[in-house]
Amino acid sequence: LLGYIGIDTIIEQMRKKTMKTGFDFNIMVVGHSGLGKSTLVNTLFKSQVSRRNAGWARDEKIPKTVEIKAVSHVLEEGGVKMKLTVVDTPGFGDLINNDNCWEPISKYINEQYEKFLKEEVNITRKKRIPDTRVHCCLFFINPTGHSLHSLDLEFMKRLSHSVNIIPVIAKADTMTIEERQEFKQRVRKELEMAGIEFYPQKEFDEDMEDKSDNDKIREAMPFAVVGSDKEYQVNNKRVLGRKTAWGIVEVENPNHCEFALLRDFLIRSHLQDLKEVTHNIHYETYRAKRLNENGG
Ligand code: GDP
Numbered sequence: 507l508l509g510y511i512g513i514d515t516i517i518e519q520m521r522k523k524t525m526k527t528g529f530d531f532n533i534m535v536v537g538h539s540g541l542g543k544s545t546l547v548n549t550l551f552k553s554q555v556s557r558r559n560a561g562w563a564r565d566e567k568i569p570k571t572v573e574i575k576a577v578s579h580v581l582e583e584g585g586v587k588m589k590l591t592v593v594d595t596p597g598f599g600d601l602i603n604n605d606n607c608w609e610p611i612s613k614y615i616n617e618q619y620e621k622f623l624k625e626e627v628n629i630t631r632k633k634r635i636p637d638t639r640v641h642c643c644l645f646f647i648n649p650t651g652h653s654l655h656s657l658d659l660e661f662m663k664r665l666s667h668s669v670n671i672i673p674v675i676a677k678a679d680t681m682t683i684e685e686r687q688e689f690k691q692r693v694r695k696e697l698e699m700a701g702i703e704f705y706p707q708k709e710f711d712e713d714m715e716d717k718s719d720n721d722k723i724r725e726a727m728p729f730a731v732v733g734s735d736k737e738y739q740v741n742n743k744r745v746l747g748r749k750t751a752w753g754i755v756e757v758e759n760p761n762h763c764e765f766a767l768l769r770d771f772l773i774r775s776h777l778q779d780l781k782e783v784t785h786n787i788h789y790e791t792y793r794a795k796r797l798n799e800n801g802g
């Protein structure tokens with residue numbers, strides 16, 4: 507029998523590299539205006555993702571978002587640094603003519619691919635290319651209980667070919683438990699009928715284990731979220747919540763909404779996969795198309 511070669515040390519080697527360089531993770535929020543996108547961006551930064559990072563204590567009211575804007579924070583845990591960037595976008599659907607309203611968002615996504623491509627084909631390449639590519643796009647759905655807006659379907663359909671789409675039900679505190687369950691089911695069915703593949707895409711499940719894990723996630727989607735950047739005292743603990751006349755909705759309490767589920771899905775279980783699908787599928791599609799244009 508052979509002696510120990512040490513192949514398994516690659517995990518430790520990778521760990522060391524990641525500790526040294528850190529990594530980028532970029533999330534974009536998209537959807538009709540007024541659905542709580544900017545609020546959820548603040549919630550993400552204020553919640554456990556970065557609660558230990560002081561210096562994020564803005565309390566002014568969130569202004570209406572008028573341009574695509576990226577906000578970054580470097581977060582560190584256990585010696586590993588993550589540069590988390592959230593790209594906030596203006597809501598669409600406000601205009602009388604909403605034709606091509608996905609264009610600015612599509613353009614932003616492609617510009618990040620282009621930037622990365624330019625760096626890759628440079629003769630003197632950077633040792634590590636800064637990654638601004640959008641790894642996932644949270645698509646906010648209006649909690650109407652009715653059919654999805656045709657604009658939403660069109661939007662998701664177009665974007666799903668260039669970015670990982672994760673649909674979420676906005677302002678879930680406005681629905682009863684039954685309404686929420688029914689609506690989630692309805693949205694899944696409508697997406698399926700429209701042929702819209704959201705992340706984690708079935709076609710990229712690598713094996714049966716992947717498939718069964720991801721099936722569970724797909725059946726729980728779209729996550730019904732609540733956002734807030736205000737803190738309240740509940741049972742001697744400071745919690746992010748929304749205070750109503752009938753009580754406090756706790757944003758990070760899994761019995762109240764699925765914000766924590768979404769956050770753990772994005773960061774604890776699927777971050778690396780979101781990055782890989784972005785690089786191997788979406789970026790690759792863009793790259794092949796661009797290089798073909800140049801070659802032909
Ligand atoms: P955006 O246009 O999608 O960026 O929406 P904003 O974040 O600016 O929020 C629009 C309004 O909805 C504000 O008054 C927020 O306080 C409110 N809002 C945000 N998130 C929630 C939520 O989860 N539930 C409820 N009920 N209201 C929310």
Ligand code: MG
Pocket residue numbers: 543544545569570571594595596597
């Ligand atoms: Mg906004």
